[in-house]
Amino acid sequence: MRRVVLLLCALALLGAAGSAAGEEVVRIGHSVSLTGGASMWGQSEARALDMLADRINASGGILGKRVEFVRYDNRNDGVESVNVARRLVSDGVVAVIGPAQSGNAIASAPVFERAEIPMVVTTATNPYVTIDQRTDKVRPYAFRPCFIDPFQGTVAARFAITDLGAKKGAILYDVGSDYGQWLARYFEEAFVAKGGEVVAKEAFRTEELDYRAQLGKIKELGPDVIFIPTSQKEAAMAAKQARDLGIEAVLLGTDNWGSPDLIELGGSAIDGGYFVNLTDLADPDIQEFVAEYKAAFGEDPVLPNPVMAQDALLMIVDALDRSGGAGGEPLAEALATIKDLKVTSGVLTVDPADHNPLDKPAVIQQVDVANAAFKFVKKYVSVED
Amino acid sequence: MFLQTLITGLSIGGIYSLMAVGYSLVFSVLNFSNFAHGAVIMLGAYVGLALATKLNLGLGLVLAGSVAGAGIIAVLNERLAYSSLRRRKAPSLYLMISAMGCSVFLENMVYATIGSRFYAFPEFFGRQVISLWGSSVSLLDTGAFVFSLLAIWGLHLFVGRTRTGIAIRAGVSDMTMCSLMGVDLDRLIAVVFLLAGGFAGVAGVFLGIKYLVYPTMGWVTNKAYIAAVIGGLGSLPGALAGGLILGVVETFVSTYVSSVLRDVFSFTLLVAFLVMRPEGLFGRGGEEKV
Numbered sequence: 001m002r003r004v005v006l007l008l009c010a011l012a013l014l015g016a017a018g019s020a021a022g023e024e025v026v027r028i029g030h031s032v033s034l035t036g037g038a039s040m041w042g043q044s045e046a047r048a049l050d051m052l053a054d055r056i057n058a059s060g061g062i063l064g065k066r067v068e069f070v071r072y073d074n075r076n077d078g079v080e081s082v083n084v085a086r087r088l089v090s091d092g093v094v095a096v097i098g099p100a101q102s103g104n105a106i107a108s109a110p111v112f113e114r115a116e117i118p119m120v121v122t123t124a125t126n127p128y129v130t131i132d133q134r135t136d137k138v139r140p141y142a143f144r145p146c147f148i149d150p151f152q153g154t155v156a157a158r159f160a161i162t163d164l165g166a167k168k169g170a171i172l173y174d175v176g177s178d179y180g181q182w183l184a185r186y187f188e189e190a191f192v193a194k195g196g197e198v199v200a201k202e203a204f205r206t207e208e209l210d211y212r213a214q215l216g217k218i219k220e221l222g223p224d225v226i227f228i229p230t231s232q233k234e235a236a237m238a239a240k241q242a243r244d245l246g247i248e249a250v251l252l253g254t255d256n257w258g259s260p261d262l263i264e265l266g267g268s269a270i271d272g273g274y275f276v277n278l279t280d281l282a283d284p285d286i287q288e289f290v291a292e293y294k295a296a297f298g299e300d301p302v303l304p305n306p307v308m309a310q311d312a313l314l315m316i317v318d319a320l321d322r323s324g325g326a327g328g329e330p331l332a333e334a335l336a337t338i339k340d341l342k343v344t345s346g347v348l349t350v351d352p353a354d355h356n357p358l359d360k361p362a363v364i365q366q367v368d369v370a371n372a373a374f375k376f377v378k379k380y381v382s383v384e385d
Numbered sequence: 386m387f388l389q390t391l392i393t394g395l396s397i398g399g400i401y402s403l404m405a406v407g408y409s410l411v412f413s414v415l416n417f418s419n420f421a422h423g424a425v426i427m428l429g430a431y432v433g434l435a436l437a438t439k440l441n442l443g444l445g446l447v448l449a450g451s452v453a454g455a456g457i458i459a460v461l462n463e464r465l466a467y468s469s470l471r472r473r474k475a476p477s478l479y480l481m482i483s484a485m486g487c488s489v490f491l492e493n494m495v496y497a498t499i500g501s502r503f504y505a506f507p508e509f510f511g512r513q514v515i516s517l518w519g520s521s522v523s524l525l526d527t528g529a530f531v532f533s534l535l536a537i538w539g540l541h542l543f544v545g546r547t548r549t550g551i552a553i554r555a556g557v558s559d560m561t562m563c564s565l566m567g568v569d570l571d572r573l574i575a576v577v578f579l580l581a582g583g584f585a586g587v588a589g590v591f592l593g594i595k596y597l598v599y600p601t602m603g604w605v606t607n608k609a610y611i612a613a614v615i616g617g618l619g620s621l622p623g624a625l626a627g628g629l630i631l632g633v634v635e636t637f638v639s640t641y642v643s644s645v646l647r648d649v650f651s652f653t654l655l656v657a658f659l660v661m662r663p664e665g666l667f668g669r670g671g672e673e674k675v
Binding site: 035036037039040175202203204205207209210212213214216217219220232233236237243244245246261264265266267268 | 386389390393394397496500501502503504505508514516521522523526592595596597599601604605635636639640644645647648
């Protein structure tokens with residue numbers, strides 16, 4: 001109760017301040033990792049959003065108002081993300097972009113839901129970002145432009161079995177991360193369903209550096225492929241340690257591997273590894289964006305976050321336009337009914353049943369150390385057939 | 386599998402020992418836990434990284450440069466953050482708090498100046514693996530392990546045989562008496578921090594090569610701190626033994642029990658030692674420590 005009263009006071013104050021100044025701005029919250037382990041993507045995400053907002057403002061803004069970001073660093077930390085969410089709520093933003101990580105997004109979702117502020121996450125791929133795990137109902141204020149983990153895990157398992165011819169699989173994952181834990185499960189289910197055998201499922205804790213004990217166990221069981229659903233840092237260390245132990249299995253990863261420094265960090269050990277990703281620098285749909293980003297900042301964007309963040313902003317802009325800026329509830333309804341919207345990554349339609357995009361493709365990339373590049377291998381639009 | 390686990394455990398333990406030595410050295414003289422040691426290790430790794438990538442130096446020169454760099458950083462750290470507290474005879478709790486502050490400060494300095502991205506050392510000898518009865522160990526790990534043992538042995542000799550070493554041991558047993566006998570305490574403490582920093586430099590480079598270089602890499606030192614407590618804070622042989630024991634126990638727990646329960650065991654070991662034998666394996670209460 002006290003919180004509600006405080007919130008109302010804060011909102012009333014903000015409303016008063018807003019009308020007194022008579023400023024015509026739309027304030028959109030941005031919960032992003034500007035420091036911490038995920039800052040590479042976070043920084044790139046912030047740049048891409050500012051770039052797009054400048055363009056939107058130059059052509060008249062949203063509903064005639066300027067777009068302005070209220071940006072806070074969530075340090076890729078669950079507790080900090082909730083603090084950021086509370087601050088954004090008290091700042092009176094109309095909608096929020098981020099957080100990018102599933103664990104942080106799941107932690108933030110109830111805060112925004114209570115305040116009736118729609119949240120559009122960028123790359124949080126866990127199903128329970130938009131579905132409440134306790135009630136199994138869709139969260140009315142949570143949306144995303146990216147594919148979800150069951151799809152990603154299934155794509156990885158299918159690729160391992162049909163394209164790599166793997167029969168025995170092993171999994172090494174971070175037990176402290178929602179992302180890794182769930183992906184390990186989805187991969188295992190899909191791999192077994194397609195006739196494979198998961199011989200080892202080994203975990204480590206977040207911030208741990210040495211996986212040789214786990215890898216030593218995996219080595220004994222001789223898998224054809226090791227699935228490592230982690231970010232590029234852990235993947236690089238796991239690859240080095242696996243090769244040091246004389247493990248020759250193919251390494252298979254997920255969208256969090258997709259950072260340019262994977263090659264530098266993993267060196268020869270990571271060469272030839274495959275991973276699932278949301279977008280590819282070579283994807284024809286995003287060439288215009290990549291060129292614009294490169295011209296503005298002199299380097300390639302750190303995919304996929306910048307692209308997904310732009311998609312999120314475009315979703316919010318479209319929904320604001322259609323709901324006429326009438327508040328959180330109509331805005332959420334408009335977000336849930338987005339159809340054939342032109343976004344940076346292509347065309348997007350939101351499924352009103354679960355707030356996930358329909359038919360979002362996944363690409364398989366291969367690490368090519370000699371050319372310091374990710375080679376495009378294959379694109380999956382669905383996991384049927 | 387048993388042999389592989391043992392080898393892996395020893396190689397992890399070697400690094401723990403190297404880091405634990407830094408804690409023990411400072412604790413033995415100033416009687417406080419220098420929690421900034423992890424940050425000095427991290428800075429040592431960055432110094433080594435700069436030498437390896439910008440100047441393309443070999444491993445030997447990288448190690449030497451990092452030892453010197455981290456040594457100087459540790460001495461500066463003492464001069465700027467601890468010496469005034471020390472002169473005012475502040476309780477060691479204040480020094481410990483100051484050390485925690487330094488650690489946060491240094492980490493954030495790196496965030497602000499170098500940035501938060503991860504770096505890897507160049508591959509000094511490619512990926513060469515030695516095979517022993519079906520177990521594998523990388524050449525680098527073997528080298529790092531042997532080097533760590535030699536360095537700790539060298540320090541042991543230094544403290545036992547040289548004039549400065551004797552002065553350090555005198556300081557350990559009674560600082561006031563030591564200064565009354567004409568030992569320059571500031572100089573003595575600077576030497577201790579220089580040595581601790583030097584070890585931090587070696588540890589930083591080895592950690593960087595084995596894993597990665599990033600601003601919070603120093604956090605792994607909480608394991609080294611456990612190792613130092615198990616061995617007996619302030620004891621050099623204790624730091625060595627504590628590190629190796631912890632490394633081996635952790636690896637066996639990960640392999641034969643559960644990798645997720647590993648830290649539960651490490652911290653249980655710490656608590657058990659604190660309750661049953663707070664002076665650690667090699668600690669000798671108020672007597673000679675180093």
